[in-house]
Amino acid sequence: MRKKVVVIGGGTGLSVILRGLKTFEVDITAIVTVADDGGSSGILRKELDIPPPGDVRNVLVALAEVEPLVEELFQHRFASGDGLNGHSLGNLLLAGMTSITGDFQKGISTISRVLNVRGRVLPAANESIILHAEMNDGSIVSGESQIPLASKGIKRVYLSPSYVTPLPETIQELAQADLIVLGPGSLYTSILPNLLVPGIVEAIRNSKAKKAYICNAMTQAGETDGYTASDHLQGLINHCGEGLVKYVLVNGEPISEAVLERYQVERAQQVIVDDKVLEDLGVSIIKDRFVLESNQKLRHDAMKVSEALLDLLKEQPQ
Template identity: 60%
Template sequence: MSAGRKGKADLLRVVVIGGGTGLSVLLRGLKHEPVHITAIVTVADDGGSSGRLREEMDMLPPGDIRNVLTALADTEPLMEKVMQYRFSSGTGLAGHNLGNLLLAAMNEITGDFVTAVKKLSGVLAVRGDVLPASTQSILLKAEMEDGTIVSGESQIPLAGKRIKRVFLEPADAIPLSEAVQAIAQADLILIGPGSLYTSILPNLLVRGLFEELQRSSAPKVYICNVMTQPGETDSYTAADHVEALYAHVHHPFLETIIVNSADIPAAVLEKYAEKGAMPVRCDLDRLTALGLEVIAKPLVTFEGGYLRHDARAVSQQVISLMKQKKGLPE
């Protein structure tokens, strides 16, 4: 039975926390499963079209929200092209994404970003709820291992230095109450996939959000990236990702990690190596020592020479895990 045929109250509730391309790929698969999805999305983006709209219109950055709305939408393919269309010319328009401009317009019309997202969700027949982690303007900063401070989500990976920690300004950013409530009601909480320091941690560093996540009895699962990210996670193993999460929130909070075990073709590895990326190694002994259940399976697909999580395979693994944790039949 599809998610669309069951009442919202009857469905198991999955909360997905993150941002960026990785989260959108996962949601494209998860929306076909019989669950209710709430995506809690970072609002720390300050680059490109999002950054310009954030600065010029004093609004939350719409880019990650737009990607998630598009991923969860039950619409014609043409509408997806409209949402993702980026202008290549035009004074003031060049570089802007049409979906971002739609969110900006809806924000102006409704006077409230959360309401704007809800209204556009209705237009796009989005399967689930899409919520910003906070409605405050948040600046992401990073302290590098050499002690220098880099300001701005878009600038951190470009610094060419190893990251010691990231932090928010303001440090006491208030979470969206609906996001906190979604975590409290969740049957399963998924973290990632996505950029560790610039997509995932900006959500977890919203204190009230993480405090609720800690209180929740729902299983907490981390979907690890397939490849390292230049400027963020150079040479990181799977355990390095987990330890970075724990170091920032000062508490171990995960039960399970999902990692890819599929071999990656040499030609694809060479393509990524040119950009300084390599596969994230599953260091099983360290992960086990961290008390994690490790699910290592072939979970990738290849699109145009690039690696992506196989949305359906990962989603089916997530649903199977949730049913197992809930004691439900497969």
């Protein structure tokens, strides 16, 4: 019987990891944030009153088993046209299918069949949610896309409305999981919006699955400036309590000067792995060279990360 892996997050990091995981004989469920309010997703959520489709679109493409041209078509973004400019075709298709089925999750399921998706894609909630941040200076910033722009340091994030309910399927998938993975992705704007949906953290805690967090290799301007690996984990702990994950996967190798210089322009730097502090926080560290460099860009090594995560399933339950 194939093992069940549930991955929680959003953004490009989640999609990268899913491309690796889908090559292994495991059942995959991706739980995806619906807090995005920028770009095409933001326009569609405002005009059509639907959850933002952007992160879901990227995950569907990552798990799809279709011809490259179909994938390219789904990701195509219009560069002109009154009303179409800036929209991706995939976002419009998800919006259209939501309108036809009358339900965002049903729309995702239908598109999944069209794209021959290898796994299951679930929104963290079946409605739009707004992410708010209380900054270190006490001010409140609303909107996922606006939070990093404030550059004031984030004290905590929270959702509105406060009565959001998770999908029953999401709770069920977490209960049945053999491995639950958080990340990679923006800590405050991609990972935590999922965990702040009432019932999600409780479902993770109650699950008998192995639980791991993939720490970002680089800091993110306006969000995790100066954060070490333990700071990232502490951010999870501050919002969700201790003991949510047992394993933290970190990149333990230096990144080239050329790539570091390129990321300096974005005010990002390599995340320092402070092993002792991580261990004091009660986690086991999985450390290796988990990144790839290409065209002065950095991405997690999807295959290497996937293999390290799936190795956890071979361990005896503790």
